[in-house]
Amino acid sequence: MSFKLRAGIFNQYRWLISSIQWLLDGLVVVFLLLCLGKLHRVSMGHEYLILGGVTFLAVIVVFKASQLYRPWRGVNPLWLVRRVFIAWILVVILLLILGYVTKNTFIFSRTVILSWILLTPVVLAALRFFVFVGLNWARARGRNSRTVVIGGAGDLGHKVAQNIVSSVWLGIRLVGFFDDDKVGELVALNPNNLAYSVLGDLEEMVTFVRDHKIDMVYLALPLRAEKRLQQIIDALQDTTASLYLVPDIFVFSLLQATISDLRGIPLISLWESPFYGINGWLKRGEDIIFSTLILILVAPIMLGIAIGIKLTSPGPIIFKQRRYGLGGGEIIVYKFRTMLVCEDGEEIPQATRSDCRVTRFGRLLRRTSLDELPQFINVLQGRMSIVGPRPHAVAHNEFYRRHIPGYMLRHKVRPGITGWAQVNKFRGETDTLEKMEKRVEYDLDYLRNWSIWLDLKIIFITAVTLLVDDQAW
Secondary structure, eight states: OOOOOOBOHHHHTHHHHHHHHHHHHHHHHHHHHHHHHHHTTOOOOHHHHHHHHHHHHHHHHHHHHTTTTSOOTTOOHHHHHHHHHHHHHHHHHHHHHHHHHHTOGGGSOHHHHHHHHHHHHHHHHHHHHHHHHHHHHHHHTTTTBEEEEEEOOSHHHHHHHHHHHTOGGGOEEEEEEEOTTOTTOEEEETTTTEEEEBOSOHHHHHHHHHHTTOSEEEEOOOTTOHHHHHHHHHHHTTSOOEEEEOOOOTTSOOBSOEEEEETTEEEEESBOOSOSTHHHHHHHHHHHHHHHHHHHHHHHHHHHHHHHHHHHSSSOSEEEEEEEOGGGOEEEEEEEOOBSOOOOSSOOOOOOTTOTTBOHHHHHHHHHTGGGTTHHHHHHHTSOEEESOOOOBHHHHHHHHHHSTTGGGGGGSOOEEEOHHHHTTOOSOOOSHHHHHHHHHHHHHHHHTOOHHHHHHHHHHHHHHTTTOSSOO
16 A cells, blocks of 8 residues: 655654744744834833843743643644733733832833733734644645554544544544454544545554554554553554554543643543643632622622512521532532521422422522522632532432432532533423433533633523523522
8 A cells, every 4th residue: 555645844843843933932022022112102221121031031931831832733722822821921920020029110111011911912822823723724735744543443443533534634644544353344434424444453553654654653442452552562662653542541431631640650630620720720710800790790789689588588688508519528608598498407308490488589589590699709708619510408419429420520629600501401400310410411511621711601691591591490
């Protein structure tokens, strides 16, 4: 079998291109500072040159540490944009700390510095985006491509191949499969009704890779084939192909699966909180800002509700209930009291549409979700988040954790006032186990795919549908 290789120049000089980009980022930042100074007719004295030099050093250190110069093949462009903004925020924080320590912030034009701080990440992100689009355009037309074969034609190899052929912009060209048990068979892929041959067994793959100068090999073999994997890995050391082991971990329920290391030992986390490190700070900052603004805006409404509760039924204004929070620990959650009782025992019947425990005024509050407003105080306290899996009463938690696999993974993060399940119509009474299973499915999907933009989307949908939801009572 023969075929034409079309490896791009980027593969040969990737290290040089990465180094040039690394330096260009620092130069662009300094260039923008000088241009904005000229634009605002500010004299560019030695203090601006010192600021430019310090910023240049900070950018090349922080941006390098933020992994902005790793290969872009297969990277989500939104990841690039977000990482640029986060890295620049860290640089600005460093500069502010230096300015505070040296007491030199007053010597700079506020107009120049503020416009520079706001414009720089936009320019850097835009440059990356245009390069990213250009590379994807070239790869989709066969330029700067890399060839790959897959060792293993089972379900795992099929999943890998499916992702490759459905993402032509990756610039990865699948040549075929190798498998000890399926030599000569065709592996059908959808969409586009493509089919790729199993070109030989795994021993023949080594020779094929060496003779045809294949760029990459994906080993997609089951974990039980440990000895065979070791044999093939040893044999492939005699080639120049990049070797990737695709772990057979799809049999597990994955939650924010990531790769890390323990003093050189590679680790694959099967489930982990998405809110570690910078993401945790972003999430907490989002909660503090939004909850503060909302509490200020709804303070008169909350006062009116408190008066209404007191006038219409005996009992406390605020209902406090034990729920499970971050890490599965108990927290106290606040709600406006909507019932004649304040139940918090071992068995708590869920509210139903015609529940006689609910007061007339309480039914209005539950119908409009206004009874949830005190939970913004819980958000400020750090017990809850605005967006996240809804907390359930402790008694309900103890039941569902025994009947729904992965239920407690919801508690890897703070519970939320609203969530992905709620905006997808899975809220209110869960009178069947299937309804709760679906709610948990959406909760875990939120944790796998979290982003600031997803939070904003959920908040927006919640606000729009608040008065038309027929599942709250």
